[in-house]
Amino acid sequence: MTARPDILCIGAMLWDVIGRAPHRMAPGADVPGRIRHIPGGVALNVAVALARRGLRPAVLSAVGRDPEGCALVAEAERLGVITAHLARDTGLPTDTYMGIEDSEGLIAAIADVHSLENAGTAILTPLDAALSGWTAPVVLDGNLTADLLDAVARDPRLAGADLRVVPASPGKAERLESLIAARRGCFYLNRLEAEILAGRACSDAATAAQAVVARGAARVLVTDGPRPAAEAMAGAPALTCPPPPVAVARVTGAGDCFLAAHLAAELAGRPRDAALRQAVEAAAAHVSGKDVP
Incomplete structure (x- = not known):
């Protein structure tokens, strides 16, 4: 029998195809580099990072029964993630993300998450049975459709859950509006995503965090x-924490590591400032390549 998880990660579970060049690239460049084919998707990335910290995360997502899906499930299980609650019988192929990075960071990316989007509420079916009465943390990622995120915000099965919300990309940040309106969840954003939700430009992370809180979060x-990260919340002072300087080895997944480290720190009872510092250090380690298994 599968042990009941500590945390649910709801959203994308897919294969990442990441091409990285060691030098800066110009538009249209065709250069030598490295291409990696690794498990990815925000929900799975967070779950893997949590499993490394000794927790028992489960992913709720749609994964096909094609060879890519079977290989992905096997690798996720090897990494300590509970996969027993996935939607597997959708008749849809396993999703894929493709990203191009250079020495400065992400150049461009395409996320093909049509199977997740088409599966819709089917990925939440375990909340009626094996995962009923859920009150522990839930990580939500913006690869879910706006309608499904809105449904989650109002879902009585998750009314007592500690929601941790991440948009997945700036292009999907606006999908989180319903959760902000519902005053549900703790949001993990980069500055551009925060500016989109705030509706204005912000000079730094602290200003951006406070602006989203002012919108209702x-x-x-x-x-x-490489600039200071920040936390803001209603009725409490804002916090900031500068990341350590590191050489950039990769960028995809850094925000997921940040979220996982912060959540793990809070579950361990660490105070706000220590949890923020642990998250910043984890993201920096990921960017530097030091946490590669």
């Missing part, structure tokens, strides 16, 4: 690349 954490 109860709690917001904002990262800003």
